[in-house]
Amino acid sequence: RFWQTWVHRVGPVPPWVKPEELPDKIKLSIDRDTLLGIARELVQKAGSLSPEQLEFEVRIGSEAFAVRPDDPLAPEEALRADEPGKALLTAFVPWLLQTWEQERVRSERMSFDGLLTTLARALQRSPALGEAIARQWPLLFIDECQDTDPTQWQIFEAIYGTPRAVRTAVVMVGDPKQSIYRFRGADLRTFLELRNRPGLRCYTLDVNFRSDPCLLEAVNTLFADEPGKPGALDIDEQHRLPYQPLRPAWHRRAVVRDDEQLRGMNLTYLRDAEAKIPDWLAARIVTLLDGRATVQEEKTENGPVQSRPLRPSDIAILTGTRDQARDIQKVLERAGLPVASAVRDSVFASPEALDWLAAWRALLQQNRETIGALAPTRLVRLSADRMPAALDDLQQRVARLRARYWTIGALTRALLSGELCMANDESASLASLLIREQGGLRVWTNYRHLAALTIETAVRHHWSLPDVVTWLEKRVSRGESDGDDAALLQIDRDDDAIRLMTVHMAKGLEWPVVFCPYLWKSEGLLLHNPAWLLHRGELGSAGRRRFRFGVRARAGRSNKFDPELEQLEKDDEHAEGRRLLYVALTRASSFCEVLVPSCYARRNLRRFRESSPLFALLGRRADMGEAHAAVLNTDVNVEDSIPGLFKAWCERYGQAHTQCRQANPPTAVPHWRRPPLVGQLVAPARIALPQPLVDSHSYSSWAHHGGLDRVAMPGADEEPGAPEVDDRWSAFRPGRVTGLAWHTLLERYLCFPEARSDMERLIRDSLPASLVGDADVAVAQLREGMQRWISTPIVDGEATLRLDQLQPSQVFCEWEICVPLAERTSVGRLLEALATGEDWVARAARTMTGRLDVDRPVAGWIEGVIDLVACSEAGHWWVIDYKSDAVTAAGVPSPAQLQQRMADAGYLIQVALYVTSLRRYLRVRGAGDITIHPVWLFLRSFGAPDIPDAGVCRIPMPPERLDRIEQALFAEREER
Numbered sequence: 001r002f003w004q005t006w007v008h009r010v011g012p013v014p015p016w017v018k019p020e021e022l023p024d025k026i027k028l029s030i031d032r033d034t035l036l037g038i039a040r041e042l043v044q045k046a047g048s049l050s051p052e053q054l055e056f057e058v059r060i061g062s063e064a065f066a067v068r069p070d071d072p073l074a075p076e077e078a079l080r081a082d083e084p085g086k087a088l089l090t091a092f093v094p095w096l097l098q099t100w101e102q103e104r105v106r107s108e109r110m111s112f113d114g115l116l117t118t119l120a121r122a123l124q125r126s127p128a129l130g131e132a133i134a135r136q137w138p139l140l141f142i143d144e145c146q147d148t149d150p151t152q153w154q155i156f157e158a159i160y161g162t163p164r165a166v167r168t169a170v171v172m173v174g175d176p177k178q179s180i181y182r183f184r185g186a187d188l189r190t191f192l193e194l195r196n197r198p199g200l201r202c203y204t205l206d207v208n209f210r211s212d213p214c215l216l217e218a219v220n221t222l223f224a225d226e227p228g229k230p231g232a233l234d235i236d237e238q239h240r241l242p243y244q245p246l247r248p249a250w251h252r253r254a255v256v257r258d259d260e261q262l263r264g265m266n267l268t269y270l271r272d273a274e275a276k277i278p279d280w281l282a283a284r285i286v287t288l289l290d291g292r293a294t295v296q297e298e299k300t301e302n303g304p305v306q307s308r309p310l311r312p313s314d315i316a317i318l319t320g321t322r323d324q325a326r327d328i329q330k331v332l333e334r335a336g337l338p339v340a341s342a343v344r345d346s347v348f349a350s351p352e353a354l355d356w357l358a359a360w361r362a363l364l365q366q367n368r369e370t371i372g373a374l375a376p377t378r379l380v381r382l383s384a385d386r387m388p389a390a391l392d393d394l395q396q397r398v399a400r401l402r403a404r405y406w407t408i409g410a411l412t413r414a415l416l417s418g419e420l421c422m423a424n425d426e427s428a429s430l431a432s433l434l435i436r437e438q439g440g441l442r443v444w445t446n447y448r449h450l451a452a453l454t455i456e457t458a459v460r461h462h463w464s465l466p467d468v469v470t471w472l473e474k475r476v477s478r479g480e481s482d483g484d485d486a487a488l489l490q491i492d493r494d495d496d497a498i499r500l501m502t503v504h505m506a507k508g509l510e511w512p513v514v515f516c517p518y519l520w521k522s523e524g525l526l527l528h529n530p531a532w533l534l535h536r537g538e539l540g541s542a543g544r545r546r547f548r549f550g551v552r553a554r555a556g557r558s559n560k561f562d563p564e565l566e567q568l569e570k571d572d573e574h575a576e577g578r579r580l581l582y583v584a585l586t587r588a589s590s591f592c593e594v595l596v597p598s599c600y601a602r603r604n605l606r607r608f609r610e611s612s613p614l615f616a617l618l619g620r621r622a623d624m625g626e627a628h629a630a631v632l633n634t635d636v637n638v639e640d641s642i643p644g645l646f647k648a649w650c651e652r653y654g655q656a657h658t659q660c661r662q663a664n665p666p667t668a669v670p671h672w673r674r675p676p677l678v679g680q681l682v683a684p685a686r687i688a689l690p691q692p693l694v695d696s697h698s699y700s701s702w703a704h705h706g707g708l709d710r711v712a713m714p715g716a717d718e719e720p721g722a723p724e725v726d727d728r729w730s731a732f733r734p735g736r737v738t739g740l741a742w743h744t745l746l747e748r749y750l751c752f753p754e755a756r757s758d759m760e761r762l763i764r765d766s767l768p769a770s771l772v773g774d775a776d777v778a779v780a781q782l783r784e785g786m787q788r789w790i791s792t793p794i795v796d797g798e799a800t801l802r803l804d805q806l807q808p809s810q811v812f813c814e815w816e817i818c819v820p821l822a823e824r825t826s827v828g829r830l831l832e833a834l835a836t837g838e839d840w841v842a843r844a845a846r847t848m849t850g851r852l853d854v855d856r857p858v859a860g861w862i863e864g865v866i867d868l869v870a871c872s873e874a875g876h877w878w879v880i881d882y883k884s885d886a887v888t889a890a891g892v893p894s895p896a897q898l899q900q901r902m903a904d905a906g907y908l909i910q911v912a913l914y915v916t917s918l919r920r921y922l923r924v925r926g927a928g929d930i931t932i933h934p935v936w937l938f939l940r941s942f943g944a945p946d947i948p949d950a951g952v953c954r955i956p957m958p959p960e961r962l963d964r965i966e967q968a969l970f971a972e973r974e975e976r
Contacts, residue, residue, distance in 0.1 A: 113151070116149075116151045116152060116155065117151060119155055120151050120154050120155050120158070123155060123158040123159065124158070127162075130158050130159045130162065131164060131165070133159050134159050134160060134164050134166055134168050135164075135165075135166050138166055138167060138168045138169065139168070139169050139170075139171070140156065140159075140160055140168070140169070140170045140171070141171045141173075142156070142170070142171070142172045142173065142174075143173050143174075144173070144174060145172040145173065145174035145191065146174035146175060146176045146178060146179040146186070146188060146191050147174075147179055147181045147184075147186040148186065148187070148190075148191070149184075149185035149186060149187055150185075150187055150190060153187075153190055153194075156170070172194075174191065176188055176191060176192065176233070176241055177233055177241070177243075177579055177582050177583075178507060178579065178582070178583050179191070179576070179579055180503070180504060180507065180576060180579050180580050180583055181504070182572065182576050188235065188239075189235065189239050192235075192239050192240075192241065193239075204244055206244050206245070206246055206247050207246075207247050207248075207249055208246045208247065208248055208249065208586075209249045210510050210586070210589050211246075211248065211510075211586060211588060211589050211590075212248070212252055212253045212254065212263055212264070212589060212590050212591075213248040213252065214263040214264035215263065215264050215265060215585070215586075215588055215589075215590065215591070215592060216246045216247075216248045217264070218264045218265040218585075218592075219246065219265075219582070219585050219586060220245045220246060222265075222585075222617050222618075223243045223578075223582060223617065224243060224245065225242055225243050231243060232578055232617055233575065233578060233579065233582075234575065235571055235572065235575045236568075236571045250299070250300060250301050252297070252298040253295065253296070253297045253298075253512060253589050253590040254295075254296050254590055254591070255288075255293055255294070255295055255296075255310060255314075255512055255513055255590050255591050256293065256294050256296050257288065257292050257293040257294075257310075258292060262293075262513065262590065262591040263590060263591055264591065264592075265585065265591075265592050265593075265594065266591070266592070266593040266594065266660075267594055267596070267646045267649075267650065267660045268593055268594065268595050268596070268660075268663055269596055269597075269646055269660070269663070270595055270596065270597045270663055270664075270665060271663070271664050271665075274597045276597065276665035277328075277517045277518075277595060277597060278327055278328045278330070278331035278332070279331060279665050279666055279669050280595070280663065280665045280666065281317060281328060281331070281332070281515060281517060281595075282331050282332050282334075282335040282337065282669045282670075283335075283665075283666040283669055283670060284515075284593075285315060285332070285335075285337060285498065285515075285672075286335060286337065286669075286670045286671075286672045288310060288315070288513070289310065289311075289312060289315075289337075289672060291309065293309070293310035294307050294308060294309055294310060295307070295308055295309075295310055295314060295512050295590070310512070310513070311496055312337065312338050312496055312497050312498045313496050313497060313498070313499070313511075314511055314512045314513055315498045315499070315511060315512075315513045315514075315515070316498070316499040316500070316501070316506065316509075316511040316513070316514050316515070316587065317498065317499070317500045317501075317514075317515045317517065318501065318502065318503045318506050318514060318515070318516050318584050318587065319500075319501070319502055319503070319517065319518050320502065320503065320518045320519075320521055320580075321502065321518075322343045322502065324517075324518055325341060325343040325500050325501065325502060326341075326343060328500060328517070329341050329343075329500055331669065332498065332500070333439050333442075334669065335669050335670065335671055335672055336671045336672040337498060337672050338496060338497035338498060339497055339498050339500055340497035340498065340499055340500065341500040341501065342499070342500070342501035342502075342505050343500070343501060343502065343505075344488040344489040345488070345489055346479060346487045346488060346489070347446055347449045347450060347453070347487055347488070347489050347490075348450075348475040348476050348478070348479055348487060349479035350446050350489070352378075352443055352446035352447055352450065353446070353450060353472075353475075353476045353479075354377075354476065355377035355378055355379055355447075356379075356447065356450045356451075356454075356472065357469075357472045357473065357476050358370070358373045358374045358377055358379075359374055359377065359379050359415055359420070360454075360465070360468055360469050360472055361373070361374075361469055362374040362398050363398060363401065363402055363411060363465065364465050364466060364469050366395065366398055366399060366402065368391070368395075371391055371394055371395045371398065372391065374394070374398075374420075375387050375390070375391060375394055378434065378443055379415060379420055379421065379430070379447070380394060380420050380421060380422055381421055381422060381423040381433065382394065382422050386422075390422060393422070394420070394422060397419070397420055397422075398420065401414055401419055401420065407815075407816045408454065408455060408458040408459070408463065408464075408465070408468060408816075409455050409458075409459070409814070409816045409865075410814070410815075410816065411465075412451045412454055412455050413451075413814065415451070416430065416431075416447060416448065416451055417429070417430065418430030418431075418433075421433070429765060430444075431444055432765070434447075445490055446489070449489070449490050453486065453487065454468060454472070456486075457471060459816075459818065459863060462818060475487075499511065503516075503580050503583055503584045506583070506584070506587050507583055509587060510587055510588070510589050511587065511588065511589065512588070512589050512590040512591065513588065513590065513591050513592075513593075514584070514585075514587050514588035514591070514592045514593070515592075515593050515595070516584045516585070516592060516593070516594045516595070517595040518595075519580075519581055519584055519594055519595075519613070519614055520594075520595070520596040520597075520612045520614050520615070521612065574613060574616065577612075577613035578613040578616070578617065580613070581613050581614060581617070594614065596614070596646075615645075618645055618646070618649050619645070646660040647660045728781060728784075728785070728940075729781060729785070729940055730777070730781070731774065731777050731778035731781050731782075732778070732781070732782075732884075734884070734885045735885075738884050739882070739883075739884040739885075741766055741767050742782075742882065742884050742939055743814075743867065743882060743884075744766045745762065745763060745766040745782070745786065746789070746803075746813075746867075746868070746882065747813040747814060748762060748765075748766060749762065749786070749790065749803075750803065750806060750808070750811045750813055750868070751808050751811065751813055752808070753807070753808060756804075759783060759786065760779065760783070763779050763782050763783055763786065764779060767779070767782070785939070785943075788942065788943025788944070788945075789803060789937075789939065789942055789943055790802070790803040790804040791803075791804055791943070792942065792943035794878075794880075794935055794937075794952060795949070796933040796935060796954050797933075799872065799874065799876045799878075799931070799933055800872075801870065801872055801876075801878055801933075806870055810870055810871050810872070811868060811869070811870045812866075812868070812869040812870075813867070813868055814865050814866075814867065815865065815866045815868075815869050816863075816864075816865055817863065817864050817865070817866060817913075817914070817917040817918075817921075818863050821969055821970070825857070825968055825969060826854065826855060826856060826857050827852055827853060827854050827855075827856050827909075828849070828854030828855060829968040830909065830912060830965065830968050830969070831845050831846075831848055831849050831852070831854060832964075832968070833912070833961065833964035833965040833967070833968045834908060834909075834912060834961070834965065835849070836960060836961050836964055837958070837961065839956050840899050840956075841908060841955060841956055841957075841961075844899065844900075844902065844903035844908060845908060847903060848903060848906075848908070864910075864913065864914070864917075866879060866881070866914050866918070867880060867881045867882050868880040868881075868882075869918060875930075875931075876931050876932075876933060877918065877922070877930055877931065877932045877933070878932070878933045878934075878935060879911075879914050879915055879918055879932060879933070879934045879935070880934075880935050880936075880937060881907075881910070881911075881914070881935075881936050881937070882937050882939055883936060883937065883938045883939065884939050884940065885938075885940075892941040892944045892947050892950045892951070893938065893941055893951075895949065895953070898936075898938060898951075898952075898953040899953060901938075901953075902936065902953055902955070907936060908955070911934050911936070911955045911957070912957075912965050913969075914934070915932050915934050915957050915962065915965075916962060916965050916966050916969060916970075918932060919932060919962060919966070920966065920970065932957065932962075933954070934954075934955045934957055935952060935953065935954055935955070936953040936955065937951060937952060937953075938951040938952075938953065939951065
């Protein structure tokens with residue numbers, strides 16, 4: 001993405017090229033789009049090679065000439081040449097490659113191709129490097145080697161293709177039938193040439209453990225070689241790939257609906273235009289998922305037959321392009337079908353990004369126009385009939401939100417918690433309202449994704465509200481990821497959903513039922529009639545990689561490529577199309593359905609027979625000539641020719657494994673309702689909310705570990721070797737998931753007084769489903785624990801605090817801090833400040849000095865989140881942090897144990913940073929002398945009956961200690 005973004009930015013037109021001033025006799029089109037296309041092809045196919053490794057043969061029409069990237073013409077010479085078209089390309093290609101190299105060095109970026117190129121060049125310069133690598137790793141095992149590119153082969157040859165003092169061996173595993181990444185530079189020709197080298201031992205793995213025997217028989221019949229004819233998978237005459245029939249292991253799997261068995265392959269001719277394919281798919285899948293279909297599997301001969309209901313996750317739809325997948329996804333979602341799509345765009349191109357931008361504009365400007373734009377979004381949920389009367393109320397809500405929350409993180413969490421939501425059911429959370437709706441899970445996921453990106457970016461750049469709005473406007477207007485993987489739509493995590501992806505993404509996966517609606521199409525480059533093409537060929541002189549670069553001639557009425565070059569490109573495209581067909585069919589373990597729509601126009605029929613790999617394979621058999629010729633004959637009825645070919649092929653070769661059927665598209669797509677589970681316990685209906693927006697550490701770690709978008713799996717977050725918890729908390733294992741749930745519960749309790757009236761619901765809505773084993777046990781334990789937490793007094797000297805007596809105006813939950821540090825400070829200076837005095841904090845700090853790197857410098861900014869900052873009515877400030885981990889296997893830890901835990905875990909440094917940051921914040925705002933009480937609550941034992949101060953760790957921070965800490969952290973920043 002970096003290179004493609006750069007190519008668009010530079011043009012890519014050399015500064016000395018002015019197309020409008022070029023002579024008329026130039027035989028190629030030198031417009032911006034043509035040069036842009038040339039550059040993008042060079043990025044993908046030649047970008048991994050250095051100029052001295054390249055050799056270009058350029059053909060304008062049938063006229064050929066050579067280009068040496070390492071010996072270019074000067075720009076002035078190129079424009080004065082007798083053949084400026086040739087000369088321009090001769091100068092353009094080296095200029096482009098050299099500019100790439102300069103940009104890479106300037107930007108200090110390394111692409112994946114750059115990693116390979118750097119190693120290949122180093123091996124050329126230093127043979128000793130290859131010797132050292134071979135000695136370190138004498139055995140090379142290459143998986144998926146059919147998808148390697150020339151640079152990778154060059155590296156392998158340099159290390160393992162030369163006799164060494166140490167004995168080496170190379171094991172390569174690959175299936176050339178599955179080489180489908182030519183667009184990424186995969187070079188199957190090199191792999192085929194390598195197999196014929198003397199001394200190489202080849203073994204064939206021909207037993208398939210994935211698919212049902214009927215499906216394998218269909219694939220074998222379709223791809224079987226015919227005597228005297230080119231093989232189905234041959235590239236050209238020099239590069240043949242004989243098809244090795246697959247043998248099934250004893251494994252039968254069938255989808256059975258009523259008395260119908262779905263096994264093998266169906267060729268379905270759809271009597272309507274291509275646009276009806278998504279509707280037909282939706283109707284077909286709704287029928288299959290009506291609760292009457294089962295997956296039956298027999299793993300051993302005469303063994304037991306295992307049966308289970310067919311689930312949405314048993315079905316996959318494989319497309320050729322991303323646009324096809326998007327069209328199908330929209331129709332399936334309208335039909336109520338759960339879909340998990342692997343085709344990802346930028347979240348900034350989603351409708352939710354417009355809602356998100358409208359919310360932040362309203363927060364910034366608070367005028368009638370921005371409030372009106374915010375009202376219809378799903379964040380507010382105002383219906384059209386309520387909108388005119390409710391706009392004033394919405395404007396007041398926005399003003400209160402802006403006045404209450406001062407930071408980007410707090411505003412973000414307020415938006416997602418539904419503080420602007422004006423739905424009729426105001427007691428329900430925004431998440432629960434969205435998830436109940438069709439497609440609502442996708443909407444909620446996108447909102448959380450946008451929230452994570454907003455917080456991460458704002459904290460990293462220290463942005464204010466206007467900066468965030470400007471950034472969102474730019475990203476939403478472009479709608480692209482800009483090479484940022486973090487902005488790509490998050491993959492749906494619903495385990496019980498139909499899988500939708502391209503064939504390239506499906507490689508290596510399998511499902512019982514696979515639909516292939518677009519295998520009849522070819523999406524090759526030549527199909528789009530470009531003005532140029534680039535063919536990667538064999539090795540040229542002196543080991544250079546030869547590329548044949550073709551441009552359409554425009555002389556007189558001629559507008560053609562060089563015939564030889566065009567044929568090479570067609571051979572490659574058609575061969576890869578047949579390999580794509582093979583990969584798609586073999587993703588099914590039981591049943592695969594291939595669709596072909598009717599061709600309304602003659603040109604569509606011609607396109608089908610000229611470019612469709614399916615048509616070419618069906619017509620290869622000698623006795624299929626009549627049916628095959630019917631499609632070739634333009635005088636026959638278009639509607640009858642293709643189904644006639646299907647029917648004839650199935651009658652002669654289908655037997656029991658291939659069927660031909662004709663179908664009509666549905667007049668209306670039915671809506672799917674999930675059938676009840678028979679014979680299984682159904683859990684009580686409850687919407688499991690996604691993970692809450694909390695963390696007890698820093699935003700940097702939060703964003704890195706996915707605090708916003710994490711879906712917790714059972715046991716995934718348990719601390720290794722954590723002690724067993726006592727019976728009071730048996731439903732809550734120590735770990736991050738438990739901590740997030742408890743933080744969320746306390747935050748909602750303190751910030752939303754209306755939620756306190758229904759503690760049962762508050763607890764259930766705060767628990768992620770993956771945390772709960774027995775829901776009733778977990779809720780009961782947390783209800784009892786919550787009652788102890790909120791009613792137990794927290795005492796520090798003469799000051800006392802109870803959580804149930806705090807009002808929202810007195811608390812700041814999850815308060816962000818972001819404070820600049822001194823230019824020169826260290827861990828040692830901070831520990832020296834903590835070691836002042838003779839209390840337990842000073843003693844612990846002195847012991848920490850021996851364990852930590854005291855000379856390590858600390859610079860930059862303090863970034864973090866304080867769990868709770870509260871101001872009591874007496875004017876005392878409290879800094880409270882919650883800890884959910886277990887300290888002892890059972891019982892209540894003593895004060896000494898808690899203090900030791902604080903020292904061992906480094907929490908004392910956390911206390912120092914939090915308290916001094918709050919003190920500094922309040923002083924800058926004129927608070928004067930203030931008293932701060934830092935208290936760390938260990939929630940598993942906090943509030944234990946009959947034990948004073950159970951789970952409470954008070955950290956003494958007298959003013960003189962705070963002065964020393966502040967001097968160490970901020971002294972050199974005071975002037976500024």
